[in-house]
Amino acid sequence: MIPDSIFAKRTERMGASAIREILKVIARPGMVSLAGGIPSPQAFPMDRIAELASTVLDNHGTAALQYGTTEGYRPLREQLALYLATLGIAAEPDEITVTSGSQGLLDNVAKVTINKGDVIAVEAPTYLGALQAFTPYEPTYVEMETDDNGVIPASVREVIETHRPKFVYLVPTFQNPTGRTIPLDRRKEIASIAGETNTLVIEDDPYGQLRYSGEFVPPIKSFAPDHVVYGGSFSKVFAPGIRLGFNVAPKALREWMIKAKQGVDLHTSSFSQALATEFLRAGMMENHLPRIIELYRPRLQAMINAMVRSFPASFTWTKPEGGMFVWAVGPDGFDATEFYPVATEQYSVAYVPGTYFFAKPGTGVATMRLNFTMSDEETLAGAVETLGGAIRAFLE
Ligand SMILES: Cc1ncc(COP(=O)(O)O)c(C=O)c1O
Incomplete structure (x- = not known):
């Protein structure tokens, strides 16, 4: 034993x-x-997987099975830049990082920012998996108040001014666990608060594409590009088993995140990245x-x-x-x-x-x-x- x-x-x-x-x-x-x-x-998309996998071998050959760069497979990041533009996020391929699920982003960002006792601001309630990712780095949590429209900007400001958190973690669209979405005016307000107080916001958005009614609401990132890390995922729009997430982070943070990720997994699965490249190239984000x-x-x-x-x-x-x-x-x-x-x-x-x-x-x-x-x-x-x-x- x-x-x-x-x-x-x-x-x-x-x-x-x-x-x-x-x-x-x-x-x-x-x-x-x-x-x-x-x-x-x-x-x-079971009916399309065989075809996609075959296209991967035709178009990417051994690159799909080889080691790759820590920041992610370039052809995928090129496709992601086009996709992110449709959400109102302007990002060059070189500003995008691919992670093993969006969960990979949460650990990654926590690893390079949290010292024991640092304050992290979270919604009440928040995504349990984020707490699991952050907690081993020994932060102290401060909760921000929410109502039917998600987090209340006045509470975000109050928490920031009182506790100076290392970052504010939000799931603004169809939140896990509540399903709530922060409306446009609040997003703009949160973006201004982040800018005014020079605070980092983690915008975790794995559900944004799963809209059944109502109108698209642009990400907070689009209103505060220098203060927000936007994280997306293929888990809910393609398949979680391919373990693919992606993010756009402010430059200095991104550099540290890549260094930290290198020590964890060198890079995210090349095959999955090539598969996701073909998923996007085939227009499946729109068709599937x-x-x-x-x-x-x-x-x-x-x-x-x-x-x-x-x-x-x-x-x-x-x-x-x-x-x-x-x-x-x-x-x-x-x-x-x-x-x-x-x-x-x-x-x-x-x-x-x-x-x-x-x-x-x-x-x-x-x-x-x-x-x-x-x-x-x-x-x-x-x-x-x-x-x-x-x-x-x-x-x-
Ligand atoms: C809010 C939120 N963030 C991140 C994740 C992690 O997803 P994945 O790592 O599969 O992208 C989940 C999974 O359910 C989630 O609900």
Whole structure:
């Protein structure tokens, strides 16, 4: 048996075991899981993969199997520059970095910026995986207040002026876990605050393309190019298994991020990068995306309709225009963690208790994250109705 003493101190902060325990039951037969955070396999372009892979071999040959540069495969970065321009982000290929998923960006940026005790500002609630990426570097978290329109700019300013965070971490579009989107006026305001206070903002945007209704909102990066790291991902628009993310960071930061990444994985998979190059060249960001949207849009609607039919009047929930999640908020006294074993054991429906998405322990006790991408409409409607009934019985 290896002694516990071999483990670095930082492993003490790698916990999050409570959520792993909680999610174990998802695999039980008959369970309908609204807990997942993953795309539907039906969203993968299976019918095009063989053709894309063959084009990779024709067009990229051995380069697709060789070591590459840490900043990323040049042909992919050229395609990404064109794609980013469609979002309003002006970036030369040399300003773009490719990472192993957007998760790779989160660790990367944390590694080169966070000293023990530094303050990081996060939304309340925020993406759990970001907390997992940042926490080993021993930051202190300060939460920014949110409402139905995402983070409140006055709270961003207040947190920056009071705590001088190393960076502000935001998921502005179809946020994980709430599904909320920060509207245009707030984005502009946040961009001005970042500029005025000379603060770095990490804009994590893996869901932005999954819009089922409403209008495109430009990224914060487009309003404050020198203060924002914009991160995108192929996980939700192509496939998460190719592990590809990309980002545009201010120059000085980018240089350090590349040095740090070199020591971690030398570079991101060359084959995946060549595959993504062909995905973009074939116009699949435009052609394949509508299929994903058509798959998820009715699922979101089915979930919301079933919530309207079955959830108690004391509950509220978000009405996202895209993404993968709906966020439900119960009344005072409802404890979603306490209800969890009831929902899973007696009713075979799983979700994620929302408290895990808050940096401050013990907050968001009455909240739940519900995923709608993994089941068809009928299954979702049935599971949500069961859940609604179970909550009513639990609250009685
Ligand atoms: C907000 C957010 N950021 C980043 C990620 C990581 O995604 P990936 O590394 O697959 O790009 C996720 C995954 O669900 C996410 O929800």
